[in-house]
Amino acid sequence: MDFETFQMMWELSAPGGPAEKCFLRLNQEEYHCEERPKPDILEMMPDEAWPGRAVDGIAFTTLTIDTPVYLDYLMSRFVKGGGSVVRASVQHIDALVDGTYSISDDTESPELASPHAVVVCAGLGARTLGGVEDENVYPIRGQTVLLRAPWVRFGRTLSSEDGTWTYIMPRKSGDLIVGGTIEPNDWYPAPRPETTRDILERGLTLCPDIAPPDIRAVRDATIDDLVPTIIEEGCGLRPGRKGGIRLEVESGRKVPVMYNYG
Ligand SMILES: Cc1cc2nc3c(=O)[nH]c(=O)nc-3n(C[C@H](O)[C@H](O)[C@H](O)COP(=O)(O)OP(=O)(O)OC[C@H]3O[C@@H](n4cnc5c(N)ncnc54)[C@H](O)[C@@H]3O)c2cc1C
Structure with missing residues (x-):
């Protein structure tokens, strides 16, 4: 199901296609502090290879979706096709x-x-x-931070032994999602400030390039350097299901x- 979805979205994201503006095609690196369970669906992705850091990892070509733009695109197709809401x-x-x-x-x-x-x-x-x-059905709370960082044009994730999952995910628009958290059965619906700081800290360690280039040119960036680039903090309850x-x-x-x- 995942792979068929990917193939459809890959076609939608084709240069010159009607939905091109919703997607960014990019290189993705995923690092794991423990061996990944096999078989792994990611081994079917284009240009799959192991980046050779951490204990295990994989690199491949994929896409990210600018979800608000994509939902507008889907809705306009639906309405043009005679749908009403x-x-x-x-x-x-x-x-x-x-x-x-x-x-x-x-x-x-x-x-x-x-x-x-x-x-x-x-x-x-x-x-x-x-x-x-x-x-x-149960909630799996997730929190993210959206930064303005048009200089980042690749994705990277790190799964750690302690269960933390850190990722940077650029969108076509130049915005960058930094995440994240996986909190089963946590119903709290608003971003927690301490989690935002933790996400920024983990994100900066995973990829110092998320900080503005003019700061990186003269010194190591800190999370305070990221604060002016924050567009919004995100939080939601994923619909998990046993x-x-x-x-x-x-x-x-x-x-x-x-x-x-x-
Ligand atoms: C912080 C965060 C980051 C995420 N990042 C990613 C990511 O990078 N990639 C990815 O693939 N997924 C990601 N997800 C997961 C993704 O958002 C969800 O899997 C997806 O939104 C689920 O879609 P859905 O349509 O099944 O449910 P939902 O998007 O939850 O939609 C359900 C809809 O049903 C409506 N509804 C429910 N009950 C009723 C009712 N009784 N009457 C009327 N309407 C009702 C709700 O209002 C809602 O609009 C993320 C989630 C979170 C929280």
Whole structure:
């Protein structure tokens, strides 16, 4: 599934293509302080090789996505193709399957009254959404820092023995994501300042080049040198699921219901 997704996005990111502006093609290096589990899907990536540092590692060609730009692109394709969007909170999927859902008394929505299918991509909401209520779904909190660093044009990650995972991920726009954290069952929804400092410290150790070139030209950079380049701190709850993704079609109802979450 991962590799098919990569191939589709590789095609989308082709120079001159309609979605080129959403993607940055780049070289990626991944370092591991422990041997990577084999077989490893990354060995299928273009230009795969071992960078030869740390205990184990791999280098390859890949892409990064500027997700806000990409979501705009997907939405414009959907709307151009005749799609329309209704934003609302759903209590129970039966209301959608049976076509009894109404936004408000004065909103007509024929699509909602007679859907051809219902596709449930509720993420973490699958835990509480009526008719789904999947207890295997749980939050995996993640925190990142977005920097302005157009001089960084490669990606690098380091997985350490203690479970920390540090990465730098440039976007086409010149912004750079520095991360990250993996915090299962942590529901705290806002960035923690001490985590932001920790991420910047780990990011700078992994790749001193994230600091502005004019500072690096005269001395070693510190995390205080990164602070003026911060665009925003990011934080979110990944929709984790014990047992992995749920991707299946339930038939035998008024319309097919497809589950795609976790
Ligand atoms: C800090 C951070 C960094 C990440 N970095 C990466 C990365 O580099 N690469 C990567 O591939 N992934 C990354 N991820 C993971 C990625 O964001 C998620 O895997 C992805 O967003 C999941 O998509 P989804 O559509 O399944 O769920 P979501 O994006 O969570 O969408 C679920 C949607 O369902 C809606 N919803 C839920 N319940 C209801 C309801 N009852 N009624 C109406 N609407 C409802 C929600 O409002 C939401 O819009 C990152 C996540 C975090 C937090």
